[in-house]
Amino acid sequence: MSLTWRLPGFSLDVAWEAGDGVAGLFGPSGSGKTLTLQCLAGLARPDGGRIAVDGRVLFDAAAGIDVPPQQRRVGYVFQGYALFPHLSVAENVGFGLRDRPRAERGRRAGEVMERLELQPFAARMPRELSGGQRQRVALARALATDPALLLLDEPLSALDLPLRRALRDDLRAILAQWGTAAVLVTHDFTEAYRLGDRIVVYESGRVIQSAPRSELLWRPASEAVARIMGIRNVLRGTVAKATPDRIQLHWRGQLLEAVNSPIRSYLPAPGAPLAFFIRPEYVRLIRKDRGAADPSHHMNLMRAQVVDAADFGTTWTLRLRLDEPGPPAQGDHDLEVEVPSLVYEILDIARDRHWELSIHRGSIHVLPT
Amino acid sequence: MSDAALDALALSVRVALVATVLTAALGIPLAYGLARRKIRGGGVVDLLVTLPLVLPPTVTGYYLIVLLGRYGWIGAPLYRATGWTIAFTWWAAVAAATVMALPLLVRTARAAIESVDAELEKAAFTLGRSEWRTALEVTLPLARNGIIAGLVLAFARALGEFGATLMLAGNIPGRTATVPLAIYSAVQTGESGEAAVLVLVLTMLSCAVLLVASRLGARAA
Numbered sequence: 001m002s003l004t005w006r007l008p009g010f011s012l013d014v015a016w017e018a019g020d021g022v023a024g025l026f027g028p029s030g031s032g033k034t035l036t037l038q039c040l041a042g043l044a045r046p047d048g049g050r051i052a053v054d055g056r057v058l059f060d061a062a063a064g065i066d067v068p069p070q071q072r073r074v075g076y077v078f079q080g081y082a083l084f085p086h087l088s089v090a091e092n093v094g095f096g097l098r099d100r101p102r103a104e105r106g107r108r109a110g111e112v113m114e115r116l117e118l119q120p121f122a123a124r125m126p127r128e129l130s131g132g133q134r135q136r137v138a139l140a141r142a143l144a145t146d147p148a149l150l151l152l153d154e155p156l157s158a159l160d161l162p163l164r165r166a167l168r169d170d171l172r173a174i175l176a177q178w179g180t181a182a183v184l185v186t187h188d189f190t191e192a193y194r195l196g197d198r199i200v201v202y203e204s205g206r207v208i209q210s211a212p213r214s215e216l217l218w219r220p221a222s223e224a225v226a227r228i229m230g231i232r233n234v235l236r237g238t239v240a241k242a243t244p245d246r247i248q249l250h251w252r253g254q255l256l257e258a259v260n261s262p263i264r265s266y267l268p269a270p271g272a273p274l275a276f277f278i279r280p281e282y283v284r285l286i287r288k289d290r291g292a293a294d295p296s297h298h299m300n301l302m303r304a305q306v307v308d309a310a311d312f313g314t315t316w317t318l319r320l321r322l323d324e325p326g327p328p329a330q331g332d333h334d335l336e337v338e339v340p341s342l343v344y345e346i347l348d349i350a351r352d353r354h355w356e357l358s359i360h361r362g363s364i365h366v367l368p369t
Numbered sequence: 370m371s372d373a374a375l376d377a378l379a380l381s382v383r384v385a386l387v388a389t390v391l392t393a394a395l396g397i398p399l400a401y402g403l404a405r406r407k408i409r410g411g412g413v414v415d416l417l418v419t420l421p422l423v424l425p426p427t428v429t430g431y432y433l434i435v436l437l438g439r440y441g442w443i444g445a446p447l448y449r450a451t452g453w454t455i456a457f458t459w460w461a462a463v464a465a466a467t468v469m470a471l472p473l474l475v476r477t478a479r480a481a482i483e484s485v486d487a488e489l490e491k492a493a494f495t496l497g498r499s500e501w502r503t504a505l506e507v508t509l510p511l512a513r514n515g516i517i518a519g520l521v522l523a524f525a526r527a528l529g530e531f532g533a534t535l536m537l538a539g540n541i542p543g544r545t546a547t548v549p550l551a552i553y554s555a556v557q558t559g560e561s562g563e564a565a566v567l568v569l570v571l572t573m574l575s576c577a578v579l580l581v582a583s584r585l586g587a588r589a590a
Contacts, residue, residue, distance in 0.1 A: 043494065
């Protein structure tokens with residue numbers, strides 16, 4: 001699909017494709033994700049572009065095609081679920097089946113409720129349901145019509161956090177089991193990653209990356225994508241030397257060595273600015289009771305001091321400042337490092353604040369500019 | 370109560386009921402169209418419908434004569450075609466009551482329809498419902514209490530209509546003399562007992578209607 005939309009102060013201009021499975025539209029609020037869904041459903045009309053599902057053209061500005069929402073065979077799960085408050089659960093689920101014979105309607109609604117374990121609530125009214133049950137009813141209502149494409153707008157955002165996690169995995173199972181192609185909108189990267197087979201990253205009305213989820217996680221297309229994904233330790237250095245399989249770079253008085261991207265091998269000129277990121281859980285603290293660091297085993301060595309430590313229950317997040325003159329790279333610190341609580345205790349980091357670090361070259365991810 | 374008073378009461382109730390039905394037929398589609406911005410020039414329509422609420426009823430009645438009277442814009446062709454004119458029939462009382470009651474229904478029903486989450490309508494569209502069926506199955510049922518409250522108000526207003534009725538329908542006992550008009554005549558001719566009885570009856574009827582309306586309003590909110 002591709003579409004454009006112009007409004008004073010906002011323009012949407014996006015194009016992406018997705019195969020079977022779930023496409024996760026991910027990006028900050030106001031980046032045009034929901035508007036894209038509404039265009040897909042025919043609830044909003046873009047100024048230009050073309051939308052096709054399974055080869056069936058739903059909208060084509062040039063050809064003057066605009067299939068009305070009633071005929072698009074698109075299921076929509078709204079952010080607030082939009083259950084009809086005056087109808088029971090069974091009536092809500094059967095709402096989209098009106099043009100079928102009465103008997104078949106009841107059978108199909110029953111079958112869908114069965115599969116989503118909603119039978120016990122069939123006679124209840126939406127106001128008598130919990131948030132999680134409402135979400136299921138909304139899902140059942142959309143799936144009952146056997147849509148060619150299922151759209152989900154922030155399906156979990158109306159729920160409390162603990163429930164949200166449980167339902168995220170539920171939803172994943174339902175989508176996988178049902179096998180309907182789906183597009184899901186979320187501003188939570190974990191959600192996009194858990195639920196989407198492919199992730200489309202939105203920023204201010206543009207798509208800045210569209211990739212299978214694992215590729216996105218390990219190879220964000222740009223610094224902007226990395227920042228929107230909430231990746232920590234997104235840093236900027238300058239290139240020292242680039243070869244097809246290695247990139248050396250200067251950063252905070254260090255000469256770091258990184259693996260060049262095997263897919264889009266990248267050869268910037270020496271002295272060029274370069275963004276990269278280091279995942280906090282991949283920085284290693286070197287144990288002092290095992291002798292000096294071994295250069296054949298440890299690389300990208302540096303010394304740093306813990307300036308802050310925050311307890312997250314199962315892990316600790318340390319903020320470290322390198323023993324280098326000049327302003328730290330991220331405010332009061334250069335790197336965030338995450339260690340399991342057990343390691344924090346064994347190494348006695350609470351008392352010992354000075355450490356030598358090493359980062360494997362494979363854990364320094366270079367970002368294309 | 371005298372026979373004349375009973376006649377007036379029966380006529381009033383009949384006129385008010387018919388006017389309420391007409392108000393519903395005109396007002397509910399109008400309220401929906403205005404609430405969902407489906408009417409071109411909705412602002413002008415809204416103004417015209419609301420005007421009787423603020424104009425003196427005699428002015429509204431004057432416009433009705435200009436429109437529906439024997440020599441009126443609609444009335445004259447009608448008279449030429451059928452030989453019938455609405456003026457001084459009980460239908461004139463119905464027309465006057467309808468025009469006066471319409472703004473009360475339209476305003477109340479419009480607010481009720483606007484408070485229905487538009488997302489529910491979108492959901493119905495994606496589930497295959499046409500806009501027409503969506504209005505009938507989703508929007509109007511959800512705005513039901515507000516619409517009924519508006520209808521009750523309209524009925525009360527129709528029951529109490531005086532000025533415009535006098536202008537268009539006159540004050541003919543048994544034909545167009547509704548309770549408010551009968552009260553006026555009774556006071557004019559010094560029948561204070563008759564007037565007091567009718568005043569009491571009309572007050573009680575209106576109180577009952579308003580109580581029902583406020584109940585429904587509370588449930589709608």
